[in-house]
Amino acid sequence: MLSPQQIRQQFVTQAKLYNRLKKWLANTMVLSSFFISLALFFRSIPWIVWPACILFGCSVTAVLTIGLALKRGKDNLDKLLLLLNQEA
Secondary structure: OOOHHHHHHHHHHHHHHHHHHHHHHHHHHHHHHHHHHHHHHOOOOHHHHHHHHHHHHHHHHHHHHHHHHHHHHHHHHHHHHHHHHHHO
8 A cells, every 4th residue: 555645746746647638638639620621721732631631530539549548547636636535
């Protein structure tokens, strides 16, 4: 079992990582918006549209993956907070 000090340290570390993931999620959402707008505005130029569509698919996959990581990270933070409250 972890000591209260170790739990507190783990909570701080997990919170920092959770906030970084939120920034990554925002960045990938901006990228996906950029790629879909690139594909829509330049739809008459196929050598721009196809890479934009492929990169849009990759960025949507990244958004979904980061969203899942955020959900699991929030669950971990809740568990650590529960452990901290039990120790106090």
